[in-house]
Amino acid sequence: MSNDNMNSFFVTTAISYVNGKPHLGHAYEAIACDVLARYKRLSGVNTFFLTGTDEHGEKNERSANKEGLSPQEFTKINSDHFEDMTNYLNISNDYFIRTSSESHHIASKALWNKLVENNEIYIDKYEGWYSIVDETFINEDEIIDGPNKTKLGPSGDKLEWLEEPSYFFKLSKWTNKLLEFYKENPDFIKPKSRRNEVINFVKQGLNDLSISRQRLKWGIKVPNDNKHVMYVWLDALTNYLTAINYPDISDKKFKCFWPADFHVIGKDIVRFHAVYWPAFLMSAGLEPPKTIFCHGFLNINGSKMSKSLGNVLSPKDLVEKYGLDQLRYFLLREVPFGQDGNFSHTQITQRINNDLANDYGNLSQRVLSFINKNCSSQIPEYFELNELDQKYINKFKSLNKSCDKLIFDNLEFHNVLIEIWSCISSANQYIDEQAPWKLKNNNNKRMETILYLLACSIKYLTIMLQPFMPSSCSLILDQLAVENNNRSFNELNNFLSLKPGTQLPKPTGIFPRFTD
């Protein structure tokens, strides 16, 4: 690992296959990665956050035909929907990659050539059941037994056994090296349950992998053999390298950000990232990424999201209905990252009203409003701190560090939020116990001290919450008159960092209750 790589952070989402519009699952992954990236940036780390679209393949080719469009036109339209999503979700990606882009073709071909050079690729035959109607090989689990030992495809047509020349990657020879790699790198696949699955799978022994197709047109041409197009994963996975200027491995960006810190992916594509990808990379003489983190799926009202059930939720609609930061908060608070979870109107409404409106929003509003009315709209002075005050402040001391650990060890976003909320709860207790409203007329110094500590608490908590709810937190920090360059995690080292006498604007509520 180079020195450049030490204080840098590279996180990626999976690239989305653009055969349709984004759904809640895409949003979920993008938001989680966005929180990671923002968190690292606020910690002062040089961060590169990548997302994008996967555009090649027969599905898109066919969908394009069906709509009378070229694959280029079709994928551009859909890719734009995904890029648009990064905007309305306030995703802070540094780059949006498209696999149909020229730079990606160059990178993929370079990787292919490297594998050829290292004798990892050979030509042989790919054989399987082929559907003429669908113009594609059919997976075993999709094949239906027809009459007289015939095989039928998903469209009900008769399948043919077909052979065609194909290039293969020598995956089999990597079996033991992969097992060793997993053993030496316990953090490579997370959560642990996925790691076990992968190891279990690899232990069975690996077959070589078909990595080209002849009858496919929409894709990256195999170098020196124009009849072939690269098949799926070699193309798709390479996007992580393209974005940091591969094949120029002496490039500053590449040296700085490779190996990637986190590839965050859905549990459905674990194998490709945890088996094929490190094998490809090691074959090319490159380091594998540090961690493949697999998140779960979101159910809707308890049932799987699916087109046939008609319950596919559009992130855009959800943002319009509930608010962006509300949605972001809900997704990361409600379900432990890595496990499956559920989305329902009742659940998100409860989170919005209980956590955001009542606990956090109301805390901020009651404190700021009290200051506005009783301290001439200025950050109050603080005087003597008693034992209770110290005890209260101490609750915040270790918050940032324990959150660091929770996030970067296992992406425990929900536990980070639980920790932060425990402090919000302490603040609500503190204000009730201290009851500054009773001190208005007889002990102004004490009242100001209490309010000062509370204002500092809100600043602290809001700085911590920025990665999760960037816009709302920005508004609250505005209300505390915190300068833009005083909003990083650096500020958390000094709890009493607000400057007494600072003029404050009139506060307004940031998290309204949700009512139907």
Next chain:
RNA sequence: GGCGGGGUAGCUCAGCUGGUUAGAGCACGGGAAUCAUAAUCCCGGUGUCGGGGGUUCGAGUCCCUCCCCCGCUACCA
């Protein structure tokens, strides 16, 4: 079938290498307060810890067995 994970309060779950009356949040009930977005704070649980058997001074926590749920078991992304 094989491998792995799980079955704890109405709901979602926490309970590390076995040890005082089994916990949290939400929901529900009562009270206090009135600075605040009718928000907040305090108090309130008779749960066969999936069933049965065993080890132990002592088991949700270990062993055996049975029942149920989920994931993985190769080329759609």
